[in-house]
Amino acid sequence: MEGRLLQAAEELFGDRVELARRYVEHLATTGIEWGLLGPREVPRLWERHVLNCAVVGDLLPDGALVADVGSGAGLPGLALALARPDCQFILIEPLERRVAWLDMVVDDLGLENVDVVRARSEQVVGNIAVDVVTARAVSALKTLVPMTVPLLQGSGELLAIKGRSAADEVRTAAKVLKKHKCGTPLIETVGDDLLDEPTTVVRIAVGRRR
Numbered sequence: 001m002e003g004r005l006l007q008a009a010e011e012l013f014g015d016r017v018e019l020a021r022r023y024v025e026h027l028a029t030t031g032i033e034w035g036l037l038g039p040r041e042v043p044r045l046w047e048r049h050v051l052n053c054a055v056v057g058d059l060l061p062d063g064a065l066v067a068d069v070g071s072g073a074g075l076p077g078l079a080l081a082l083a084r085p086d087c088q089f090i091l092i093e094p095l096e097r098r099v100a101w102l103d104m105v106v107d108d109l110g111l112e113n114v115d116v117v118r119a120r121s122e123q124v125v126g127n128i129a130v131d132v133v134t135a136r137a138v139s140a141l142k143t144l145v146p147m148t149v150p151l152l153q154g155s156g157e158l159l160a161i162k163g164r165s166a167a168d169e170v171r172t173a174a175k176v177l178k179k180h181k182c183g184t185p186l187i188e189t190v191g192d193d194l195l196d197e198p199t200t201v202v203r204i205a206v207g208r209r210r
Helices: 003-028 039-059 077-085 096-109 141-152 166-172 173-180
Strands: 065-069 088-093 116-118 132-136 156-162 184-191 198-204
Touching: 003 039, 003 096, 003 166, 039 141, 039 156, 039 184, 039 198, 065 077, 065 141, 077 088, 077 096, 077 116, 088 096, 088 141, 096 116, 116 141, 132 141, 141 156, 141 173, 141 198, 166 173, 166 198
Parallel strands: 065 088, 065 132, 088 116, 132 156
Antiparallel strands: 156 198, 184 198
């Protein structure tokens, strides 16, 4: 890892930077073998994936309970759990192979602030109430909002990591946002001072602002 990325990793992960390295090793080996990522992603695991997700940790309230929907390879859930040990994370993933991989990695890294749940998000509505829901590369906002906002049970925030289509997705989701009593979405970038390409996040508040 080049100096610029190492500096960013040390700033984001602090004394957990070695655990972050082990997580990236998992992504580059078993993550590829188990089909969670394509081999072409290996050279850009740090910048495009892990650091890109970890910078979102700045948006989490202290001690928050966070549900990561469609965790897949733990992006953003595991990256955030490493960056924010003060918060608790529930990784929600429906596919058995991905859940098995997440369990293996969480166990290997000894992450006590992470629980993995095999389910679709709508299956756990009513069973958990979280402060924040995160999602990356799950679906467009129009379908993501009904999947995620109910987990907040009327109060909290959805942080959806998006790309250049963020503004278009917000416009397309207008009716759904109104139906679910969401506040006006804010499109923000985080990591501007650490990454060449900062991360775009759509922040959607529900109920009172935290």
